[in-house]
Amino acid sequence: MIKPRRSFKAPVYADCLSPDSFAGRSLKEIVKLEVWEGNRRRTLEELFDIQGEPEDSAEKITLQISGDLRKVRMIGANMTGGKIIIKGDVGMHLGEKMEGGEIIVDGNADSWAGCMMTGGRIEVKGSAGDYLGAPYRGSRNGMNGGAIIVHGDVGNEAGCFMRGGVIKVYGNAKDFVGIHMTGGEILIKGDCQNRPGADMLDGKIVIYGHVSSILPTFTIEDIRKSVKVDGEKINGPFYRFSGDLANKGQGRLYVSKERNPHLRFYEKYL
Amino acid sequence: MSLLIKNGFVYDPLNGVEGEEMDIAVKDGRIVEKINERKAKIIDASGMVVMPGGVDIHTHIAGSEVNAGRLLRPEDHFIDVEAKTKTTRSGVGHSIPSTFTTGYRYTRMGYTMICNPSMPPLEARHTHEELDDTPIVDKATFPLLGDWWFVLEYLQKEQIEECAAHVAWMMRATKGYAIKIVNPGGVEAWGFGRNVRDLDDPVPNFGVTPREIVRGLCKVNKLLNLPHTIHLHTNRLGQPGNYLTTLETMKCVEDLAEGESPVIHITHCQFSAFKGDDWSTLRSGAEEIAKYVNGHSHVTLDMGQVVFTDTTTMTADGPWQFTLYELSGNKWINHDVETETGGGIVPFRYRRKSYVHATMWSIALELALLIKDPWKIYLTTDHPNGGPFTSYPRIISWLVSTRVRERILKTINKNARKRSLLPSIDREYTLSEIAIITRAGQARALGLQNKGHLGVGADADIAIYDINPREIDLSREYRKVRRAFEKTAYTIKGGKIVAKDGAIVEAIRGRTFWVDAGSSAVIDEESYRRASLDLKKRFRDYWTVEIENYYIPESYLHAPVRISLTKEG
Numbered sequence: 001m002i003k004p005r006r007s008f009k010a011p012v013y014a015d016c017l018s019p020d021s022f023a024g025r026s027l028k029e030i031v032k033l034e035v036w037e038g039n040r041r042r043t044l045e046e047l048f049d050i051q052g053e054p055e056d057s058a059e060k061i062t063l064q065i066s067g068d069l070r071k072v073r074m075i076g077a078n079m080t081g082g083k084i085i086i087k088g089d090v091g092m093h094l095g096e097k098m099e100g101g102e103i104i105v106d107g108n109a110d111s112w113a114g115c116m117m118t119g120g121r122i123e124v125k126g127s128a129g130d131y132l133g134a135p136y137r138g139s140r141n142g143m144n145g146g147a148i149i150v151h152g153d154v155g156n157e158a159g160c161f162m163r164g165g166v167i168k169v170y171g172n173a174k175d176f177v178g179i180h181m182t183g184g185e186i187l188i189k190g191d192c193q194n195r196p197g198a199d200m201l202d203g204k205i206v207i208y209g210h211v212s213s214i215l216p217t218f219t220i221e222d223i224r225k226s227v228k229v230d231g232e233k234i235n236g237p238f239y240r241f242s243g244d245l246a247n248k249g250q251g252r253l254y255v256s257k258e259r260n261p262h263l264r265f266y267e268k269y270l
Numbered sequence: 271m272s273l274l275i276k277n278g279f280v281y282d283p284l285n286g287v288e289g290e291e292m293d294i295a296v297k298d299g300r301i302v303e304k305i306n307e308r309k310a311k312i313i314d315a316s317g318m319v320v321m322p323g324g325v326d327i328h329t330h331i332a333g334s335e336v337n338a339g340r341l342l343r344p345e346d347h348f349i350d351v352e353a354k355t356k357t358t359r360s361g362v363g364h365s366i367p368s369t370f371t372t373g374y375r376y377t378r379m380g381y382t383m384i385c386n387p388s389m390p391p392l393e394a395r396h397t398h399e400e401l402d403d404t405p406i407v408d409k410a411t412f413p414l415l416g417d418w419w420f421v422l423e424y425l426q427k428e429q430i431e432e433c434a435a436h437v438a439w440m441m442r443a444t445k446g447y448a449i450k451i452v453n454p455g456g457v458e459a460w461g462f463g464r465n466v467r468d469l470d471d472p473v474p475n476f477g478v479t480p481r482e483i484v485r486g487l488c489k490v491n492k493l494l495n496l497p498h499t500i501h502l503h504t505n506r507l508g509q510p511g512n513y514l515t516t517l518e519t520m521k522c523v524e525d526l527a528e529g530e531s532p533v534i535h536i537t538h539c540q541f542s543a544f545k546g547d548d549w550s551t552l553r554s555g556a557e558e559i560a561k562y563v564n565g566h567s568h569v570t571l572d573m574g575q576v577v578f579t580d581t582t583t584m585t586a587d588g589p590w591q592f593t594l595y596e597l598s599g600n601k602w603i604n605h606d607v608e609t610e611t612g613g614g615i616v617p618f619r620y621r622r623k624s625y626v627h628a629t630m631w632s633i634a635l636e637l638a639l640l641i642k643d644p645w646k647i648y649l650t651t652d653h654p655n656g657g658p659f660t661s662y663p664r665i666i667s668w669l670v671s672t673r674v675r676e677r678i679l680k681t682i683n684k685n686a687r688k689r690s691l692l693p694s695i696d697r698e699y700t701l702s703e704i705a706i707i708t709r710a711g712q713a714r715a716l717g718l719q720n721k722g723h724l725g726v727g728a729d730a731d732i733a734i735y736d737i738n739p740r741e742i743d744l745s746r747e748y749r750k751v752r753r754a755f756e757k758t759a760y761t762i763k764g765g766k767i768v769a770k771d772g773a774i775v776e777a778i779r780g781r782t783f784w785v786d787a788g789s790s791a792v793i794d795e796e797s798y799r800r801a802s803l804d805l806k807k808r809f810r811d812y813w814t815v816e817i818e819n820y821y822i823p824e825s826y827l828h829a830p831v832r833i834s835l836t837k838e839g
Contacts, residue, residue, distance in 0.1 A: 135345070136344065136345050136348045137344045137345065138342070138343055138344035138345040138346070138348075139344075139345030139348070140600075141345075
């Protein structure tokens with residue numbers, strides 16, 4: 001059980017809040033782990049109240065974190081196993097570079113959740129911010145494996161530079177879903193704002209809801225009855241586009257036919 | 271403060287010292303014959319190697335181009351962060367470290383003098399500001415003059431003396447040290463979307479050929495008696511088959527050489543030693559270049575070693591950077607510096623399994639090993655083009671050990687391995703030769719009188735490495751060599767201990783060397799005055815800034831060292 005002792009004004013970088021850094025340490029050692037609050041160096045115990053039984057391997061550890069965590073960043077960074085359950089809203093960079101294990105958020109997650117992750121699973125019961133599964137700024141090494149499931153909405157540029165893995169969003173998405181993506185699968189159950197798949201080279205984006213327009217650098221291929229995402233069959237029918245031709249891309253963009261009557265004019269090019 | 275370094279194995283090739291056990295005395299920042307032992311601080315260097323401070327002839331560490339690279343690559347900072355300590359500032363950057371970090375990292379490796387080889391004259395102010403912020407090490411910077419409109423115009427009219435007066439003005443205005451030429455003519459042609467094909471392809475709008483530019487500036491260099499030779503990045507760099515252009519370039523100034531002294535420095539020669547018609551038929555041209563260099567004394571080279579890592583390429587060679595952008599599909603900066611030069615930046619990763627990259631890796635080592643005289647070739651990576659300068663210790667270990675070369679050969683692209691000349695070369699560098707290619711040779715090529723050696727009167731720039739040359743088997747224990755060269759036991763700069771056991775103990779300021787060619791005997795008051803008048807008159811037509819803002823006064827630099835030229839040098 002982990003609880004913040006007070007509410008934070010400055011961002012707290014707590015990448016040690018992960019099963020991997022707790023594994024093999026006694027409670028006394030754990031509370032002495034280092035975190036940054038703004039530009040100050042602190043120990044975990046100064047900021048958080050921690051209780052529980054220590055374990056030897058990360059796999060066996062479940063961290064339960066609850067409280068106001070909106071300023072707490074990088075929880076579960078680099079984790080390879082175990083489980084983190086978060087009750088409440090959580091700050092940026094959740095599960096950055098995570099390789100395995102599971103993070104469940106009973107609340108909202110801020111931007112950059114699952115950025116650069118290569119494995120494991122993140123489930124957000126609420127909404128997520130911008131840059132879901134994106135790489136660090138300037139880098140092209142986006143999410144390369146694992147799964148991110150968001151029950152609410154997501155912000156801009158979800159799945160930016162994505163190379164592999166799955167992102168499922170049950171709510172709505174803002175602009176630039178799957179921008180620069182080169183692999184992997186994205187499913188948006190709700191509506192999607194503009195320019196999905198911009199600059200995509202490969203990979204799959206499925207939009208079950210409404211899209212206001214498709215980029216002119218995408219070309220329609222055919223109409224499919226259903227599409228598979230992560231082995232799960234989703235019934236359509238869907239318009240299938242490919243692109244982004246501006247960059248000689250071969251990405252697949254599936255858009256629901258039913259919910260997008262304004263895209264009917266594409267049918268004459270079939 | 272005085273220092274006495276006792277019982278070290280001293281490697282001082284310029285004074286003919288090869289690993290002899292001796293003491294080095296330092297007083298007031300200089301090396302002296304003797305000091306009062308009781309008053310001096312004693313450094314016990316027994317069982318260690320003592321060398322002059324390292325000198326790097328070619329490393330892009332400052333200026334607008336480097337800074338643009340920093341802006342382009344936040345992800346490069348993210349992977350390499352140095353926290354602040356009591357003596358050092360914090361910093362970031364793997365391939366393009368921030369200025370302070372650059373100074374610290376060079377100091378930790380025992381380097382005390384570094385040269386920034388490409389400075390667009392217009393951006394000299396920025397470059398000097400960054401150089402001033404690069405602590406501890408001494409610096410020099412070379413203005414890019416090979417594609418400057420004034421130079422092209424004078425060379426077209428074959429007015430060498432007028433051209434020399436202008437170059438002298440430019441050296442003074444930008445506080446530069448040597449003439450840098452990048453893809454002569456090609457950078458100018460790139461302003462019009464073109465490149466030059468070879469040495470005799472005339473530059474659009476000027477009619478002057480690259481051959482005339484190289485020869486002209488070589489003559490200017492001799493006339494001004496600059497301490498360094500012309501510093502040349504060849505035409506067609508990075509294109510398969512360019513080794514012929516490189517040979518031709520070296521030949522074209524052969525007749526300008528007098529005696530044994532070099533007249534041309536071909537920089538990052540690896541990139542200019544490609545044989546073949548395209549990327550798939552790429553071969554090493556190292557053998558031909560080495561053969562030529564072994565037979566002639568007017569050329570010096572530096573390696574431009576490629577290291578298998580993620581790095582950032584940046585040159586003034588716009589067309590070549592465009593090619594790299596097309597090859598990699600990566601992000602790219604293209605830049606044109608008014609009438610002077612251009613530039614480009616592309617992040618790049620060299621991969622072991624790529625045929626081309628592995629061949630490039632091999633070519634640089636072949637050059638270093640096939641050129642018999644280490645005074646003619648120097649160790650560089652063309653930082654950050656071939657890899658960051660922090661990989662020098664690794665390259666030293668490759669040069670001293672055939673074992674490690676064989677090990678790496680096993681991991682690289684199969685076809686590249688088959689065609690590499692490395693398995694047939696069993697030369698291994700000695701520590702003395704390492705001292706030549708990392709300091710003595712570079713200092714000599716740069717014409718630095720007080721650097722690169724430990725004779726009486728030299729600057730007390732000393733690196734002490736923790737390896738015992740009497741006990742170590744360089745070839746077998748290459749890892750130890752690498753580790754020793756990564757972190758000095760002591761780095762002494764200007765008589766002060768600045769690093770100990772790989773940690774910075776005092777972050778002093780370094781100095782900036784510049785050449786006052788206006789005082790050269792051939793440039794009399796009158797011709798210099800005429801040149802400045804001519805410039806003033808036409809300045810508004812050529813630049814977007816005013817001449818008053820262009821000229822950098824000496825007082826602008828924190829610690830300038832002015833080298834005044836006379837006819838005798």
